[in-house]
Amino acid sequence: MTRPRNDTFLRALMRQPTDYTPLWLMRQAGRYLPEYRETRARAGNFMGLCTSPAFATEVTLQPLARYELDAAILFSDILTVPDAMGLGLYFAEGEGPKFERPLREEWAIRDLEAPDPAGKLRYVMDAVAEIRRALDNSVPLIGFSGSPYTLACYMIEGGASDDFRRIKTMLYERPDLLHHVLDVNARAVTAYLNAQIESGAQAVMIFDTWGGSLSHAAYREFSLAYMQQIVAGLTREKDGERVPVIVFTKGGGLWLEAIADIGCDALGLDWTVDIGQARERVGSRVALQGNLDPSVLFATPDVVAREATRVLERFGSGPGHVFNLGHGISQFTPPENVTTLVETVHSVSRKMRAGA
Amino acid sequence: MTRPRNDTFLRALMRQPTDYTPLWLMRQAGRYLPEYRETRARAGNFMGLCTSPAFATEVTLQPLARYELDAAILFSDILTVPDAMGLGLYFAEGEGPKFERPLREEWAIRDLEAPDPAGKLRYVMDAVAEIRRALDNSVPLIGFSGSPYTLACYMIEGGASDDFRRIKTMLYERPDLLHHVLDVNARAVTAYLNAQIESGAQAVMIFDTWGGSLSHAAYREFSLAYMQQIVAGLTREKDGERVPVIVFTKGGGLWLEAIADIGCDALGLDWTVDIGQARERVGSRVALQGNLDPSVLFATPDVVAREATRVLERFGSGPGHVFNLGHGISQFTPPENVTTLVETVHSVSRKMRAGA
Numbered sequence: 001m002t003r004p005r006n007d008t009f010l011r012a013l014m015r016q017p018t019d020y021t022p023l024w025l026m027r028q029a030g031r032y033l034p035e036y037r038e039t040r041a042r043a044g045n046f047m048g049l050c051t052s053p054a055f056a057t058e059v060t061l062q063p064l065a066r067y068e069l070d071a072a073i074l075f076s077d078i079l080t081v082p083d084a085m086g087l088g089l090y091f092a093e094g095e096g097p098k099f100e101r102p103l104r105e106e107w108a109i110r111d112l113e114a115p116d117p118a119g120k121l122r123y124v125m126d127a128v129a130e131i132r133r134a135l136d137n138s139v140p141l142i143g144f145s146g147s148p149y150t151l152a153c154y155m156i157e158g159g160a161s162d163d164f165r166r167i168k169t170m171l172y173e174r175p176d177l178l179h180h181v182l183d184v185n186a187r188a189v190t191a192y193l194n195a196q197i198e199s200g201a202q203a204v205m206i207f208d209t210w211g212g213s214l215s216h217a218a219y220r221e222f223s224l225a226y227m228q229q230i231v232a233g234l235t236r237e238k239d240g241e242r243v244p245v246i247v248f249t250k251g252g253g254l255w256l257e258a259i260a261d262i263g264c265d266a267l268g269l270d271w272t273v274d275i276g277q278a279r280e281r282v283g284s285r286v287a288l289q290g291n292l293d294p295s296v297l298f299a300t301p302d303v304v305a306r307e308a309t310r311v312l313e314r315f316g317s318g319p320g321h322v323f324n325l326g327h328g329i330s331q332f333t334p335p336e337n338v339t340t341l342v343e344t345v346h347s348v349s350r351k352m353r354a355g356a
Numbered sequence: 357m358t359r360p361r362n363d364t365f366l367r368a369l370m371r372q373p374t375d376y377t378p379l380w381l382m383r384q385a386g387r388y389l390p391e392y393r394e395t396r397a398r399a400g401n402f403m404g405l406c407t408s409p410a411f412a413t414e415v416t417l418q419p420l421a422r423y424e425l426d427a428a429i430l431f432s433d434i435l436t437v438p439d440a441m442g443l444g445l446y447f448a449e450g451e452g453p454k455f456e457r458p459l460r461e462e463w464a465i466r467d468l469e470a471p472d473p474a475g476k477l478r479y480v481m482d483a484v485a486e487i488r489r490a491l492d493n494s495v496p497l498i499g500f501s502g503s504p505y506t507l508a509c510y511m512i513e514g515g516a517s518d519d520f521r522r523i524k525t526m527l528y529e530r531p532d533l534l535h536h537v538l539d540v541n542a543r544a545v546t547a548y549l550n551a552q553i554e555s556g557a558q559a560v561m562i563f564d565t566w567g568g569s570l571s572h573a574a575y576r577e578f579s580l581a582y583m584q585q586i587v588a589g590l591t592r593e594k595d596g597e598r599v600p601v602i603v604f605t606k607g608g609g610l611w612l613e614a615i616a617d618i619g620c621d622a623l624g625l626d627w628t629v630d631i632g633q634a635r636e637r638v639g640s641r642v643a644l645q646g647n648l649d650p651s652v653l654f655a656t657p658d659v660v661a662r663e664a665t666r667v668l669e670r671f672g673s674g675p676g677h678v679f680n681l682g683h684g685i686s687q688f689t690p691p692e693n694v695t696t697l698v699e700t701v702h703s704v705s706r707k708m709r710a711g712a
Contacts, residue, residue: 017423062433109542161687165654167650168651169655172655212628214649215627215628215649217666218649254628254629271571271572272570272572272575273572277572284546293524295524296521296523296528297529299529300529307528330521332521
């Protein structure tokens, strides 16, 4: 019996009727929560949290203890996969993730191999299994990975970038090399997500954080095609239950029709898209997840309630909406605003379904 | 006689037939040029370049001496207007623009006034007039300003920001205050652009660099509405010649139809939009300016030629295209690639018109 007692999230992803609109928040286990900061301090640093299944379980469950969220998401980092490839992930305080050995030489690219998820990524699978045990079938657990292109951005730039000069130069000058990196990444991510599913993830999400920095044509060739390859290779049914796949390209609002066509169950939307128009554009092909501007959570509770209601109303009635932010929750969010958000989404959407 | 000998750029903005597709490059007078770096060193710093009409003229003309560009653009900074409002613009090395007195208190917002362009902004008008004399009617001169919302981002954040937390909080919590700032900015920008036109600018462009960080609904209310107010207040004819207006919202590809409706002559497009689809969406209402990914210029000349040709072909035949990058040219661009770009755009577009 693997179906969780609260399966609203899974039902919404499959566009089945639900009593209310389920919600979870990208980066819901994070720095805006004092209990997270306390655990992180005990763990020593961020990677200490990720690599310890006990710590990862603890922080994954923290937001669920505070708020009536409809899904848990594995606490991990999107760069675990390139780290397992040997690039040497580290976090410089205040600078975000970096790699000791960024991928720049042709020989290093030719040597790149997809890591065995049962090897150096074992700690992630152990965390998934331990979180599932701790959740005790209350709500579903979401597994995730970065997209092949997004991973490649960090791998080639060596960290965050504001112009993506190195990877873009490779894209235009040596597309063959970049395609090789992306193919390895796509195989690695497929195996990684399938291992998460095998370990207990009940839905998976692909985060394409940087696909939106590409041109219209390059997005299709260098990001979308590899996400399609992954979706085609994923385990879509486990223990008789569908394992839905959510694909989210930040800044990809222009390309929703194309993303909806790669075989995923749901699209993540950032806040620049009107969710009502998005629904018209993709029709009944996929569910939609989003898309409140995370900055709304900096305002007062009445504003949070008003803006959340506006998103629900723009989506309208009918199935297929998972409420979320349009991007990860900010560390500067007052935790009490999340309480307002959760209560508003649940109560307003219940009333909408009742036709009130 | 004010019409320049090469009026291809102006004709394209008005969707009139031209012998070839004109081009200029955002930030064409900039750090990628060794002669610019030399002049900047003589001027002491960036603001020294902007505030001296002689230096501003010198750097404005530098790219035209090297390349057969079809327009010049006033060398200045988008933050001259809030600087003239008394916010104290300065440039911290490697950190971008900052304000000594960011706009955060209600009393300061209530005290904000649109500066007289003939006062503290006189140096900009002097530069426009001196550049016009130096151009000697060879090619048109473009004047420009930041959009009200983009200026407000810097004014309220106090500098560049990656989350726009302060302005977004104001937007959601105190929209009345932000509307006041934006109204002052819109009046200031209208007067500033009209003074540039009076001093000799033959076309003007509004740079909405940060409008794309807004939600669908907030973009209309807090950025587009104020650009519409400006466009309605601009001098559109000078000495019997139309003065075209270009509006560019970076990341605004989802909203092109709405932007095309505010009365401007042309839309700037970033590189995420397919220019052929953009043309279908806006029809014959406006000309289009763009939209090569600036990163293409990091690659080899053959790639530059191939990708530039692709943009021309995606636009297709017919009038109304001004070639440009989708964002400012990078300081890391090899200057010889710009030679290839200019030659390709001119020669390929001539052949396309000849039906070859």
